[in-house]
Amino acid sequence: MPSSDRVSPAGRLLLDRRHFLSRSATALGSIALASLLRRDGLLAADSPSIDPARPFAPRPPHFPAKAKNVVVIFCAGAVSQLETWDYKPELIKHDGRPLEDGPAVTFQGPAGDLARPQYRFRPRGQSGKMVSDLIPHLAGLTDEIAFVHSLTSASNTHGPAENFLSTGSVLDGFPSLGAWAGFALGSESQDLPAFVAIPDPRGVPQAGSNNWGPGFLPAVYQGTPLDASGPVRHLTPPDGVRTSDDDAARELLRRMNRRHLQRHPGDEKLAARIASYELAARMQLSLPETGDLSDEPGHVLRHYGADDASNPLKAAFARNCILARRLIERGVRFVQLFNGAYASGGELNWDGHDRLKEQYDRHAAILDQPAAALIRDLKQRGLLQETLVVWCTEFGRMPMFQKGSRGRDHNPDGFTCWLAGAGVRPGASHGITDELGRKAVGDVTTLYDFNATILHLLGLDHEALTFEHNGVQRRLTNVEGHVIREVIL
Numbered sequence: 001m002p003s004s005d006r007v008s009p010a011g012r013l014l015l016d017r018r019h020f021l022s023r024s025a026t027a028l029g030s031i032a033l034a035s036l037l038r039r040d041g042l043l044a045a046d047s048p049s050i051d052p053a054r055p056f057a058p059r060p061p062h063f064p065a066k067a068k069n070v071v072v073i074f075c076a077g078a079v080s081q082l083e084t085w086d087y088k089p090e091l092i093k094h095d096g097r098p099l100e101d102g103p104a105v106t107f108q109g110p111a112g113d114l115a116r117p118q119y120r121f122r123p124r125g126q127s128g129k130m131v132s133d134l135i136p137h138l139a140g141l142t143d144e145i146a147f148v149h150s151l152t153s154a155s156n157t158h159g160p161a162e163n164f165l166s167t168g169s170v171l172d173g174f175p176s177l178g179a180w181a182g183f184a185l186g187s188e189s190q191d192l193p194a195f196v197a198i199p200d201p202r203g204v205p206q207a208g209s210n211n212w213g214p215g216f217l218p219a220v221y222q223g224t225p226l227d228a229s230g231p232v233r234h235l236t237p238p239d240g241v242r243t244s245d246d247d248a249a250r251e252l253l254r255r256m257n258r259r260h261l262q263r264h265p266g267d268e269k270l271a272a273r274i275a276s277y278e279l280a281a282r283m284q285l286s287l288p289e290t291g292d293l294s295d296e297p298g299h300v301l302r303h304y305g306a307d308d309a310s311n312p313l314k315a316a317f318a319r320n321c322i323l324a325r326r327l328i329e330r331g332v333r334f335v336q337l338f339n340g341a342y343a344s345g346g347e348l349n350w351d352g353h354d355r356l357k358e359q360y361d362r363h364a365a366i367l368d369q370p371a372a373a374l375i376r377d378l379k380q381r382g383l384l385q386e387t388l389v390v391w392c393t394e395f396g397r398m399p400m401f402q403k404g405s406r407g408r409d410h411n412p413d414g415f416t417c418w419l420a421g422a423g424v425r426p427g428a429s430h431g432i433t434d435e436l437g438r439k440a441v442g443d444v445t446t447l448y449d450f451n452a453t454i455l456h457l458l459g460l461d462h463e464a465l466t467f468e469h470n471g472v473q474r475r476l477t478n479v480e481g482h483v484i485r486e487v488i489l
Helices: 017-037 090-093 158-167 178-187 208-212 243-263 268-291 300-306 312-329 356-381 447-457
Strands: 069-075 111-114 121-124 129-132 146-153 194-200 334-339 389-393 396-402 408-411 413-420 438-444 467-471 472-474
Touching: 017 121, 017 158, 017 268, 069 178, 069 312, 069 356, 121 396, 146 438, 146 447, 158 208, 178 194, 178 447, 194 208, 194 312, 243 300, 243 447, 268 312, 300 312, 300 413, 312 356, 312 396, 389 447, 413 447
Parallel strands: 069 334, 069 389, 194 334
Antiparallel strands: 111 396, 121 129, 146 413, 389 413, 396 408, 467 472
């Protein structure tokens, strides 16, 4: 304590006017600095303030956002980076040779010899980036895409790895990325869910609803599963119930709920439950119109491949892609679109352990044209400027075939995902794997980093977006994660 400071008989510090003004100036400077840091998005923000009666009301981001909406194209089963985005000429050169200093046994058994990519790579766009012939429509968008080639995962098992990609934890019970987005930002649409998950026509992914679950966040932020194959169940009144009677019953129920809430002020769970029921009532009017593709012009259906009678699975996935665009048009915050279903020996998803090329021929025919058409359609309509498109898979594949097979084993040590659209640096590539594509070796990144980057483009500080659970401030990126600034504008 400075010698000039005085102490009262009670032991409290007494300041003279000079010292009071001096210390006040320092405090005011600190307040001003904090204000400037908050303005520039460099200071942790508070958790969102949420009205339980309006849980999806739009909320401001931590800092100005590049993206207002997100579409995630999730290819379940672990797409091989070596057959798609990660060109390795050395792998062609060493085709058929054993991998020196490589693992004798991988996830499912003994490792075989190195195997060249099963598809030809060609230079694409103005950047000349090499991309596979497996996905020619998506390859044509290379100049729009920012690739992350050096991703790593915490698991080499499909279910936990899907959990890790979608929730930041290999364990069950953690909130999904879309749930975090709805919790933080709400939605611009009050008649549709903030978060919609669209399963593949072949079924749900390995980790199922964990990919769109709320975890320990309020249940209202879970994703709503929808698809374009048919009407949403339980939205249409039963036969014999007139529309006017149904409307009157809903209005009576609304008044009773509100009166009950007034008698129990502060009951947040009750308010959230009422809000959920009222959203469901509004969805009775909004969802049938949103999911009805009959008003889509013929040229749009052809552009997506939704009219392809020779490939019904492709046509069904294409209709899901059109549904995703319609949801974004109507203000849905987060759409998770799945390509590939449950474990099936690679028959229903991208898990190419045995007959990789035969299976990938089928899967790519379903994915490629519809997914590329979705991105082009968003751009043509002016929506890509504010919509972030994410292409992802839970891990990659090994550069060698499994012994006695024509497929590749799991590889969590180096794989590719990418971003396109709002705030993304077009034509960028971040990180590299080694010359054979087995392991990330340059600018190594984690899925924590990938998710931190998605949140950043939504205007969210991944370190500040937290929720207290069991006495711990939890977040999507755990205690890790850095924004991959090289892939954003």
